[in-house]
Amino acid sequence: MTSTLITNIATLVTNDPAHGDGAPLGLIESAALVIDGDRVVWTGRAQDAPAADTVHDAAGRAAIPGFVDSHSHLLFGGDRTAEFNARMSGRPYEAGGIRTTVAATRAASDAALEANLVRYLDEALRQGTTTFETKSGYGLTVHDEARALEIAARHTDEVTYLGAHIVSPDYADDPAAYVGLVTGEMLDACAPHARWVDVFCERGAFDGDQARAVLTAGKAKGLIPRVHANQLGHGPGVLLAVELEAASADHCTHLTDADVDALASGSTVATLLPGAEFSTRAPWPDARRLLDAGATVALSTDCNPGSSFTSSMPFCVALAVRDMGMTPDEAVWAATAGGAAALRRTDIGRIAPGARADIVLLDAPSPVHLAYRPGVPLVSDVWRHGRKCR
Numbered sequence: 001m002t003s004t005l006i007t008n009i010a011t012l013v014t015n016d017p018a019h020g021d022g023a024p025l026g027l028i029e030s031a032a033l034v035i036d037g038d039r040v041v042w043t044g045r046a047q048d049a050p051a052a053d054t055v056h057d058a059a060g061r062a063a064i065p066g067f068v069d070s071h072s073h074l075l076f077g078g079d080r081t082a083e084f085n086a087r088m089s090g091r092p093y094e095a096g097g098i099r100t101t102v103a104a105t106r107a108a109s110d111a112a113l114e115a116n117l118v119r120y121l122d123e124a125l126r127q128g129t130t131t132f133e134t135k136s137g138y139g140l141t142v143h144d145e146a147r148a149l150e151i152a153a154r155h156t157d158e159v160t161y162l163g164a165h166i167v168s169p170d171y172a173d174d175p176a177a178y179v180g181l182v183t184g185e186m187l188d189a190c191a192p193h194a195r196w197v198d199v200f201c202e203r204g205a206f207d208g209d210q211a212r213a214v215l216t217a218g219k220a221k222g223l224i225p226r227v228h229a230n231q232l233g234h235g236p237g238v239l240l241a242v243e244l245e246a247a248s249a250d251h252c253t254h255l256t257d258a259d260v261d262a263l264a265s266g267s268t269v270a271t272l273l274p275g276a277e278f279s280t281r282a283p284w285p286d287a288r289r290l291l292d293a294g295a296t297v298a299l300s301t302d303c304n305p306g307s308s309f310t311s312s313m314p315f316c317v318a319l320a321v322r323d324m325g326m327t328p329d330e331a332v333w334a335a336t337a338g339g340a341a342a343l344r345r346t347d348i349g350r351i352a353p354g355a356r357a358d359i360v361l362l363d364a365p366s367p368v369h370l371a372y373r374p375g376v377p378l379v380s381d382v383w384r385h386g387r388k389c390r
Contacts, residue, residue: 003041004386005052006063007032010365012043013064015337015350019043024333025367026352033063035357038386043352056388061380064332064367066130066358067313068339068349070158071226071250071271073304074117074134075148078104080306084279093232093280097306098138098166105138105148114151120303121155124311126390128379130358131339131348133158133300135198137165142186149193158343160196161187161223164214166205179210183217196247197223201237208236215244224344230254231276242266248298248342253277253285264293269342271298272334274319275308287334288325298338299331318374328368357386 012020012031020026020043032049034042042050083097105113117134124132134156136148145163152159163182171178187197197218201211205228215225225244229237231251238259241249249263250271263270272285290297299316302308310316313335320331340349347356361381362369369378382390 001037002054003034003036003052004054004056005032005034005049006056006058006359007046007049008060009033009046009058009063010060011062011367012351013062013332013336013367014043014352015065015333016352019352024337025329031063033351033359035359035383035386038357040351040355040357041353058361060365061361061363062365062367062369063351064360064362065336065349065351066360066382066384067128067335068343068345069124069129069132069300069303069313070248070298070339070342071273071300071302072132072134073137073302074120075113075136075152076101076105076116076138076305077108077113078305079309083306084309087280093282093307099169101138101305102140102169106141106144110147110151113148114154117151117155120311124303124313125382125384126379127312127314127377128360128382129311129313130360130382130384131158131343131345132156133160133196133343135160135162136190137162140165140168141170142181142189145186146189146193149190153193157195159194160198160226161190161194161218162198162200163187163190164199164206164211166200175210179206179213182214187217187221191218191221191223194223196226198226198228200228201235201240202228202232203235204232208240211237211240212244215240215246219244226250230259238262242268247344250300251276251285252290253283255286255289260289260293260295263290263295269296269298269338271300271342272320272324273300273302273308274316274324275310276302278319279308279310284323286325287320287330291326291330296338296341297330297334298342299334300339300342314370314378315374317370321371322374328371331371332367357383359383
């Protein structure tokens with residue numbers, strides 16, 4: 001293994017107050033860090049840096065942990081340009097639009113699905129995303145769900161079974177039979193390729209009882225729950241997620257006081273997806289309310305062809321600061337360490353000895369520029385697993 005010293009860092013975000021100043025980011029000014037293999041082995045002031053085999057001059061840039069995108073839908077065929085155009089012309093967003101992508105995904109070859117996945121992963125990497133989760137959910141047959149997860153598992157460990165995205169068009173007249181398929185034969189075929197189980201608990205998708213059946217069946221197969229919860233209106237999703245100790249409740253746009261209290265008192269992370277609100281002209285989630293109550297908040301892209309067709313975590317950071325009541329520091333933490341918490345990971349989302357060497361240099365002296373300069377391509381260098389890939 002070869003060690004690398006990255007020095008002349010204006011501001012280093014460790015996300016660990018034990019290794020830097022101030023919560024939540026644990027900042028070190030005039031900093032340096034050392035990578036050995038795929039791990040960070042040292043952080044501190046540049047003047048105190050040990051020798052290493054190679055040296056990279058950050059030239060006064062800020063260094064942050066690689067973004068952790070804990071919610072995406074990248075296994076799909078086609079796109080929904082016409083739907084987006086109609087929505088921007090006044091038609092409201094409805095969950096049923098997913099059926100358009102289901103038809104295109106079923107018609108796509110394995111090679112086409114994988115090429116599409118790789119395209120968006122490369123796009124995300126150029127914008128600083130070094131860890132991502134992605135889901136099935138656009139096949140809705142045993143064969144199509146299983147092949148999506150097999151493809152995803154070749155590119156990430158964070159794979160989610162979402163057979164319960166909507167009721168399959170093949171079972172439109174018998175939702176109970178489809179839930180039986182999702183919790184039976186489909187689950188058996190998909191569980192070996194997944195770490196997580198998810199359900200869209202929402203009007204137009206699955207109600208609380210159906211969602212409970214899906215999540216408990218997944219847990220019995222060793223999968224950890226996550227929940228699409230409370231995106232389109234108030235519903236049982238958040239409370240169900242907390243009750244079943246789901247890793248995250250995602251969207252959290254419409255919350256009661258009981259929902260907020262439950263998220264603040266449990267281990268379930270509230271993952272907010274501002275790209276969806278931006279692309280559907282929906283009300284913004286109130287991140288400030290969640291943070292002030294003591295909930296753990298993550299930010300993610302929800303990259304999908306229907307309601308949030310963005311792979312840009314910097315864009316989501318800027319939206320969270322501008323429209324969701326987060327400070328720039330809180331948003332950066334939520335897009336890195338918050339995403340790691342939503343994936344129940346301690347090796348990513350921070351830059352400290354022992355952490356995986358996923359590091360992003362920004363063409364700016366401070367991470368505040370992610371919100372201060374929205375839309376500007378600030379990511380200049382990316383290390384993933386200790387290897388410089390941009």
